[in-house]
Amino acid sequence: MTKLKYTPEIRERAVQLLIESEKDYPSTWAAITAIAPKIGCTPETLRVWLMCAEKTGGFNLVN
Template sequence: MMSKKITPKYSPEVRECAVRMVQEHRGEYPSLWAAIESMAPKIGCVPQTLHEGVRKQEIDTGRHDGVTRDERERLKALEREVKELRRANEILKLASAFFAQAELDRRLKS
């Protein structure tokens, strides 16, 4: 049996503080990655996790290309809406066919 690695979940406040620390001290290191490697153990996470947070923040602030959190949330909401509308459309098609058949049957009986 393979055991699952448990990844700690950090609150948005902790993530925000960690990213801010990297940004504030970035100039003290030869590279962004060096700053991240230095800060990650102090925060209690692996460098990749902190790098992901920094990257998302750079995207959200327009310093790096990519889809922002707001855009991702809007996209998810639109996808849910499309799914609901397709479901409603299918129900309307079935109801329309049912009532059309009922009208046809009524006309044939008269």
């Protein structure tokens, strides 16, 4: 099975969308589970991207 690769730009936009939309949901996880299918990734993938962005203080998502 081939892994789907997401460009850094897609990852950055996904995290930005998540951060902007978080206030509309009761929790971060609720926002993640709502937004991930729109992007075409799993909630866990989006959660990891968010953690990486928070850890690095930006969108250095090279994984």
